[in-house]
Amino acid sequence: MSEEQSGGAQNIPEYCHYFKTLLVEELVLESDYRKLHYGQCSVIGRLRVAEHFRLENVCVRSLPQDCCLPEGALSLLLLGLTYDKATKQRVSNGCYCILRGEVVLCNVLRPKSPTLTARGIHEQLASLGQDSLAQQKLLSDLKLTHKPAIAVWFAQKIDATDELLSHRLEIRSLVHER
Amino acid sequence: MDPNISFFDVEDRVDNFIIRKKQHDIQTTDSAKSGPKIHEDIPLTIAHILRATQDPETPDVFITYNANTNSDPIHFRTCIVYAFVSGYGTHNTAFNKYHIDDSTGFLEASISKGQAKKQIVACLHAEATSLASSERYKPIAQSLIRLLGAATEYIDPGAITRGHSLFLRGRPTLFRGKMGLDAYSFLIDSGSSRKQEIAFADHLLSWHHDYKSTTQVATNK
Numbered sequence: 058m059s060e061e062q063s064g065g066a067q068n069i070p071e072y073c074h075y076f077k078t079l080l081v082e083e084l085v086l087e088s089d090y091r092k093l094h095y096g097q098c099s100v101i102g103r104l105r106v107a108e109h110f111r112l113e114n115v116c117v118r119s120l121p122q123d124c125c126l127p128e129g130a131l132s133l134l135l136l137g138l139t140y141d142k143a144t145k146q147r148v149s150n151g152c153y154c155i156l157r158g159e160v161v162l163c164n165v166l167r168p169k170s171p172t173l174t175a176r177g178i179h180e181q182l183a184s185l186g187q188d189s190l191a192q193q194k195l196l197s198d199l200k201l202t203h204k205p206a207i208a209v210w211f212a213q214k215i216d217a218t219d220e221l222l223s224h225r226l227e228i229r230s231l232v233h234e235r
Numbered sequence: 236m237d238p239n240i241s242f243f244d245v246e247d248r249v250d251n252f253i254i255r256k257k258q259h260d261i262q263t264t265d266s267a268k269s270g271p272k273i274h275e276d277i278p279l280t281i282a283h284i285l286r287a288t289q290d291p292e293t294p295d296v297f298i299t300y301n302a303n304t305n306s307d308p309i310h311f312r313t314c315i316v317y318a319f320v321s322g323y324g325t326h327n328t329a330f331n332k333y334h335i336d337d338s339t340g341f342l343e344a345s346i347s348k349g350q351a352k353k354q355i356v357a358c359l360h361a362e363a364t365s366l367a368s369s370e371r372y373k374p375i376a377q378s379l380i381r382l383l384g385a386a387t388e389y390i391d392p393g394a395i396t397r398g399h400s401l402f403l404r405g406r407p408t409l410f411r412g413k414m415g416l417d418a419y420s421f422l423i424d425s426g427s428s429r430k431q432e433i434a435f436a437d438h439l440l441s442w443h444h445d446y447k448s449t450t451q452v453a454t455n456k
Contacts, residue, residue, distance in 0.1 A: 074341050075281070075336050075337075075338065075339065075340050075341035076319070076321070076336050076338050076341075077338055077339075078338045099338050146398075147427075157319070157321070157336075210321075211319075211321070211397075211398055213398065213427070214427040215427055215429050216427050216428050216429060216430075217428075217429050217430065217433060220429075220433050221429045221432060221433055221436075224432075224433055224436035224437065224440070225338060225436065227436070227440055228280060228338070228339060228436055228439065228440065229338070229339070231280070231301065231439075231440065231443060232280055232282040232283070232339045
């Protein structure tokens with residue numbers, strides 16, 4: 058365990074300078090915040106406007122059925138989107154859209170406090186030194202207070218959601234295949 | 236061309252002429268030398284361009300790979316990308332610079348302001364306006380004005396703003412250690428329809444799939 062963590066401290070994630078195609082599921086279901094995507098991303102989903110702006114997952118029909126969650130099963134918190142901006146970018150409740158922005162960890166108990174990133178967690182862990190108990194505690198505390206969110210920079214309404222998402226995923230696998 | 240068709244028909248069919256326009260001086264170089272096939276105008280992602288290297292023997296040829304493993308090199312001179320405009324670079328007197336991103340990578344593309352072409356369009360526009368005052372030439376002059384307006388959309392990159400998506404045709408360029416793209420031509424794709432993006436992705440995926448199968452056949456022999 059201690060070996061893994063000291064390794065983790067050195068493996069500080071590198072900032073992703075491009076809007077990598079990610080799924081809502083990949084961000085919401087990431088249980089280890091150290092492995093959360095660090096940097097920019099683009100996600101496709103369905104916008105939900107209630108108390109907060111959220112993005113619901115969409116179903117990808119090209120994926121095998123057992124890898125697929127029903128549409129709207131998960132949702133991701135969106136930061137930086139206001140009614141004003143949403144109207145300006147012509148996105149509204151229930152419309153399918155592509156969002157581009159940055160992945161952050163938002164303190165849902167104290168929304169005004171500064172947001173965290175995967176890199177920030179690595180640095181906080183490193184500052185604790187070799188104390189693996191304290192590291193474990195920090196991680197479990199963060200799990201209780203922080204949730205992944207997207208600081209939205211661009212929002213764009215789209216048609217043909219399913220087809221677009223599967224094509225973008227295919228391109229992602231073409232580029233990152235080994 | 237049929238001499239009987241009117242100028243209005245030409246205006247309606249202008250797309251046909253653009254598509255049919257022959258790009259000469261390109262095909263000739265491919266077969267002249269033996270060696271790897273050098274592709275023109277192939278669909279690439281920005282990740283491909285970022286990992287491209289210059290061919291040491293022919294500097295205008297770039298080599299890129301599909302995956303990180305250095306197999307199946309693709310030799311190419313020009314390429315086509317489809318990307319999102321995420322920001323502006325520093326425009327200079329001759330080129331506009333845009334930060335483009337296709338979700339696989341990020342780079343700066345420079346697009347010529349097309350000043351020479353713009354000047355020709357402006358001259359023709361002035362000519363046409365003066366002709367339009369005479370009753371005899373009015374229809375043709377107005378037709379020309381409309382065509383010039385349509386042509387400007389493809390010449391002037393000033394209309395490109397953040398949040399647009401673009402098709403770009405061009406070639407990679409290495410400047411101060413950074414890979415960029417010199418775009419020869421562009422096409423703006425805005426609006427909520429993602430048909431063009433999907434069509435491009437289709438083309439890109441099938442091109443690379445076909446390319447991989449041809450190279451595999453060649454190495455298996």
